[in-house]
Amino acid sequence: MEVQMHKGNVVMNTATMAYRNLLKTVHNPDNFMDVVIQPVLFMLMFGYLFGGAIAGGVKAYLPTIVPGILIQTMLSAGTGSGAQIREDLDSGVFDRFKSLPMAHIAPLAGQLFADSLRLLIATVTSLTTGYLMGWRPAVGFGWIVVIGLLAIFTGWALSWIFALLGLLAKSAAAVQSVSLMTMLVLSFMSNAFVPLHSLTKPLRFIANLNPVTYVITAIRQILATGGWTHEALLVVVFDLVVVAVFAPLTVWAYDRN
Amino acid sequence: MTNMNAIEVSHLTKKFGDKTVVDDISFNVRPGEVFGLLGPNGAGKTTTLRMITTLLKADAGQVKIFGHDTVKEGRLARSMFGLTGQYASVDEDISARENLMIFARLNGLSRSDAKERTTELLKEFSLEDSADKALKNFSGGMRRRLDLAVSLITRPTLIFLDEPTTGLDPRTRTQMWTTIRELVKQGSTIVLTTQYLEEADQLADNLAIIDHGKLVRMGTPAELKREAGGSKLSFTVTQATQVAAAAKLLATQVTGAVRQTGQQLSVSLSKVAELTPILAALDQAKIMINHLSIQEPSLDDVFMNLTVGKN
Numbered sequence: 083m084e085v086q087m088h089k090g091n092v093v094m095n096t097a098t099m100a101y102r103n104l105l106k107t108v109h110n111p112d113n114f115m116d117v118v119i120q121p122v123l124f125m126l127m128f129g130y131l132f133g134g135a136i137a138g139g140v141k142a143y144l145p146t147i148v149p150g151i152l153i154q155t156m157l158s159a160g161t162g163s164g165a166q167i168r169e170d171l172d173s174g175v176f177d178r179f180k181s182l183p184m185a186h187i188a189p190l191a192g193q194l195f196a197d198s199l200r201l202l203i204a205t206v207t208s209l210t211t212g213y214l215m216g217w218r219p220a221v222g223f224g225w226i227v228v229i230g231l232l233a234i235f236t237g238w239a240l241s242w243i244f245a246l247l248g249l250l251a252k253s254a255a256a257v258q259s260v261s262l263m264t265m266l267v268l269s270f271m272s273n274a275f276v277p278l279h280s281l282t283k284p285l286r287f288i289a290n291l292n293p294v295t296y297v298i299t300a301i302r303q304i305l306a307t308g309g310w311t312h313e314a315l316l317v318v319v320f321d322l323v324v325v326a327v328f329a330p331l332t333v334w335a336y337d338r339n
Numbered sequence: 340m341t342n343m344n345a346i347e348v349s350h351l352t353k354k355f356g357d358k359t360v361v362d363d364i365s366f367n368v369r370p371g372e373v374f375g376l377l378g379p380n381g382a383g384k385t386t387t388l389r390m391i392t393t394l395l396k397a398d399a400g401q402v403k404i405f406g407h408d409t410v411k412e413g414r415l416a417r418s419m420f421g422l423t424g425q426y427a428s429v430d431e432d433i434s435a436r437e438n439l440m441i442f443a444r445l446n447g448l449s450r451s452d453a454k455e456r457t458t459e460l461l462k463e464f465s466l467e468d469s470a471d472k473a474l475k476n477f478s479g480g481m482r483r484r485l486d487l488a489v490s491l492i493t494r495p496t497l498i499f500l501d502e503p504t505t506g507l508d509p510r511t512r513t514q515m516w517t518t519i520r521e522l523v524k525q526g527s528t529i530v531l532t533t534q535y536l537e538e539a540d541q542l543a544d545n546l547a548i549i550d551h552g553k554l555v556r557m558g559t560p561a562e563l564k565r566e567a568g569g570s571k572l573s574f575t576v577t578q579a580t581q582v583a584a585a586a587k588l589l590a591t592q593v594t595g596a597v598r599q600t601g602q603q604l605s606v607s608l609s610k611v612a613e614l615t616p617i618l619a620a621l622d623q624a625k626i627m628i629n630h631l632s633i634q635e636p637s638l639d640d641v642f643m644n645l646t647v648g649k650n
């Protein structure tokens with residue numbers, strides 16, 4: 083057989099790299115833990131532990147925590163890309179990628195594409211768990227899809243930040259611990275689990291600065307009103323700004339490696 | 340084009356911090372030959388190879404692969420070689436077949452070509468039986484074979500192998516040598532690094548010995564061995580009373596110093612042909628000898644003489 087060499091094609095290379103990352107995830111079910119088990123566990127734990135105390139019942143608490151845990155899961159799924167990128171860079175496989183005549187950016191792009199699938203799985207799991215626990219949003223299915231996409235886009239935008247972290251960090255363990263802390267601070271110092279007015283003044287001040295608060299508010303508003311809001315638009319703009327700032331930085335850090 | 344070198348390395352230099360790890364190294368590799376980079380641990384072999392294969396930026400110097408500058412025409416240069424690094428560069432979490440498929444696709448093969456080539460390589464490297472198993476269950480030898488198979492997807496005519504047999508048992512090592520010889524027979528040019536002198540002796544047409552980042556000697560294995568002092572003749576004189584006479588006689592026949600240990604005499608020969616007159620003279624003087632041996636110099640001698648050790 084004659085081997086035909088085609089010119090490396092960014093789209094094709096990226097698709098192959100995304101496929102590789104998905105295969106790795108499929109073969110290694112550990113990689114599903116954060117996107118499948120975590121939202122289920124958190125939804126059950128928070129719902130049944132705090133539902134009564136915070137909202138007077140599980141059912142009444144669900145409209146608060148379904149968006150909260152959805153976004154928290156996005157955050158932790160996003161942190162996964164940073165650790166994965168670091169792990170890849172430290173393994174011999176990356177040398178091989180670099181020595182291939184393929185599009186230079188494909189490994190990074192492939193990773194971020196594969197991540198959006200993980201984000202999709204996380205979103206579906208979170209919302210389904212909420213539904214099984216009795217969450218019945220008043221709006222039509224179309225709006226559920228809209229908030230799902232909003233969450234995924236936000237998670238994806240944030241994964242660029244974590245990817246940058248992964249590229250700059252010394253080890254996968256370092257990325258993991260920094261990411262975990264960031265994730266915990268961002269999700270708990272917000273309105274994800276408790277109403278803002280129940281917070282003390284300094285905490286409320288911090289929560290009001292936290293972008294996660296705005297994302298969750300936007301999602302709750304859509305679910306409550308069944309319509310697009312200014313807040314939702316603000317989130318989209320915020321996500322775009324994050325991508326516009328961090329994508330070039332990430333690519334720069336990637337080139338440097 | 341006909342006399343073009345496969346690789347031209349000139350004044351390659353790399354510093355990590357203020358430590359010069361590769362120090363002004365230059366050499367050429369001719370098409371079709373096996374070129375060995377030999378050196379102790381930490382000599383700079385891997386670093387040199389990584390610079391040649393564009394994985395690492397050189398601080399100074401230039402590399403041309405089939406005439407193409409690896410910096411200015413990186414992508415073109417990269418399309419001309421296959422690389423098997425010192426540490427397994429295959430994906431642990433996926434199967435051998437998936438590894439080959441993905442790397443074939445990344446190399447630009449169409450899906451059907453990739454499938455065909457994967458099947459071919461699995462067969463060629465006797466990996467068919469474990470093609471769909473996760474690599475975690477692979478032995479070191481299987482991993483190494485897969486690693487090499489991945490480097491050969493595009494049938495590159497230039498192949499870099501960084502310590503291809505380190506950590507392999509003797510049988511697997513011999514198999515790897517056979518594979519490498521097979522590649523040479525098919526016309527490939529091979530650059531390999533090794534710490535094993537025997538391996539360099541067995542495979543390489545040309546050798547560069549590197550120590551502390553410097554290229555200390557270059558030549559064919561035979562040339563380097565000759566430099567280490569030619570063959571060594573030694574024999575034992577049967578009767579103790581004749582030893583002095585034998586030593587005296589030997590000194591008239593050769594230029595090198597005659598060494599005596601008890602009844603044993605030894606001397607360096609510049610060529611094996613010097614042996615006949617020596618034996619004739621001994622015979623004429625009626626000196627009886629036994630335990631005659633001629634020792635070829637080994638690359639070990641060369642290596643020990645040239646490298647300082649303890650990097």
Ligand SMILES: Nc1ncnc2c1ncn2[C@@H]1O[C@H](COP(=O)(O)OP(=O)(O)OP(=O)(O)O)[C@@H](O)[C@H]1O
Pocket residue numbers: 355360378379380381382383384385386387425534650
């Ligand atoms: N990224 C790096 N940063 C700092 N020092 C490095 C780096 N890579 C290699 N070195 C140093 O450069 C020297 C040469 O390393 P290299 O890996 O090229 O040696 P080698 O000849 O391949 O050795 P071995 O036979 O052990 O594989 C070593 O002293 C090593 O510690």
Ligand SMILES: [Mg+2]
Pocket residue numbers: 384385386425501502
């Ligand atoms: Mg090495």
